[in-house]
Amino acid sequence: xxxxxxxxxxxxxxxxxxxxxxxxxxxxxxxxxxxxxxxxxxxxxxxxxxxxxxxxxxxxxxxxxxxxxxxxxxxxxxxxxxxxxxxxxxxxxxxxxxxxxxxxxxxxxxxxxxxxxxxxxxxxxxxxxxxxxxxxxxxxxxxxxxxxxxxxxxxxx
Amino acid sequence: xxxxxxxxxxxxxxxxxxxxxxxxxxxxxxxxxxxxxxxxxxxxxxxxxxxxxxxxxxxxxxxxxxxxxxxxxxxxxxxxxxxxxxxxxxxxxxxxxxxxxxxxxxxxxxxxxxxxxxxxxxxxxxxxxxxxxxxxxxxxxxxxxxxxxxxxxxxxx
DNA sequence: TATTGTTATACTCTATAACTATA
DNA sequence: TATAGTTATAGAGTATAACAATA
Numbered sequence: 001x002x003x004x005x006x007x008x009x010x011x012x013x014x015x016x017x018x019x020x021x022x023x024x025x026x027x028x029x030x031x032x033x034x035x036x037x038x039x040x041x042x043x044x045x046x047x048x049x050x051x052x053x054x055x056x057x058x059x060x061x062x063x064x065x066x067x068x069x070x071x072x073x074x075x076x077x078x079x080x081x082x083x084x085x086x087x088x089x090x091x092x093x094x095x096x097x098x099x100x101x102x103x104x105x106x107x108x109x110x111x112x113x114x115x116x117x118x119x120x121x122x123x124x125x126x127x128x129x130x131x132x133x134x135x136x137x138x139x140x141x142x143x144x145x146x147x148x149x150x151x152x153x154x155x156x157x
Numbered sequence: 158x159x160x161x162x163x164x165x166x167x168x169x170x171x172x173x174x175x176x177x178x179x180x181x182x183x184x185x186x187x188x189x190x191x192x193x194x195x196x197x198x199x200x201x202x203x204x205x206x207x208x209x210x211x212x213x214x215x216x217x218x219x220x221x222x223x224x225x226x227x228x229x230x231x232x233x234x235x236x237x238x239x240x241x242x243x244x245x246x247x248x249x250x251x252x253x254x255x256x257x258x259x260x261x262x263x264x265x266x267x268x269x270x271x272x273x274x275x276x277x278x279x280x281x282x283x284x285x286x287x288x289x290x291x292x293x294x295x296x297x298x299x300x301x302x303x304x305x306x307x308x309x310x311x312x313x314x
Numbered sequence: 315t316a317t318t319g320t321t322a323t324a325c326t327c328t329a330t331a332a333c334t335a336t337a
Numbered sequence: 338t339a340t341a342g343t344t345a346t347a348g349a350g351t352a353t354a355a356c357a358a359t360a
Contacts, residue, residue: 019216019219024287025291025303025306026283028310029306036182036183051184052327062177063176067341067342076191080328083343103336104335105335105336105337106342127181130182134312136311145302145305146180148298148301148302149182149185149189152192152291155293207349209350226318237319237322238350238351240321260318261358262319
């Protein structure tokens with residue numbers, strides 16, 4: 001097998017400006033998410049919260065006494081995966097597992113005062129980080145983006 | 158510490174319709190991406206390509222003789238992570254690593270005929286899967302979504 | 315000295331399956 | 338039987354650090 005006559009290594013790479021991938025929603029969603037989430041981690045990562053821990057705390061703070069199963073369902077993850085997250089939040093004394101008299105299988109999740117305060121601080125920091133990172137978008141574009149993403153989420157079965 | 162007087166486990170969960178999370182772009186990006194990518198895997202997963210393998214093959218098919226470093230840069234992943242992907246594509250005889258005379262450190266990636274054919278088929282399947290999944294969006298909304306996501310991607314440093 | 319491809323390694327995230335205690 | 342929480346386990350996906358060959 002003969003070697004190719006000329007190998008133009010750089011060919012077309014600069015003007016990959018429009019590869020097929022650029023028109024795929026999935027590809028663009030992933031790339032955009034990676035940018036937002038890496039900025040999230042830079043902002044809150046240091047002794048703060050991982051995205052999924054933040055999300056869990058958010059729902060516990062807003063819906064006190066939510067159960068783990070309900071929380072997992074709302075977050076779109078498995079119950080089993082939630083255990084470590086709740087363990088971490090309980091270890092940090094930001095929430096408590098509370099036994100429910102009616103049904104002794106379930107444990108309601110109640111935010112502590114420290115948990116509510118930590119959540120409020122984290123939430124504000126996340127909002128500020130997004131506002132700055134996404135300042136390339138006008139307020140209208142931001143709203144439009146949220147609307148379209150939510151529309152995709154409604155597809156879910 | 159006394160137990161809470163009443164624990165209303167279901168309270169507010171149905172109307173989580175608007176939790177703080179719903180207004181965060183990062184959260185919505187992730188949830189939307191998970192829906193699109195799980196559908197991608199359902200469509201192409203069986204003996205097809207994982208998303209990142211598809212992306213790599215796509216760029217090799219469109220930019221023959223791209224190097225691994227260039228490819229990693231374009232995909233936004235590390236060189237080291239690309240090795241297994243290229244190994245898989247080479248094992249499946251969809252591309253070849255070709256020595257470059259000018260610079261014997263690099264290896265140009267050339268799609269095989271089978272690789273080009275497989276890519277064309279996969280690309281069409283992905284487009285069809287997105288068209289169906291995202292039929293909740295009008296063509297204009299689809300374009301808008303792509304435009305806004307690309308705008309976020311440009312933020313990258 | 316710097317870069318390409320590579321290996322080894324570890325960490326995060328997530329899913330599956332099985333267990334226990336309750337219902 | 339079915340459900341809630343849990344454990345064990347494994348598989349993606351990705352990053353870091355170091356190495357050999359080459360520039």
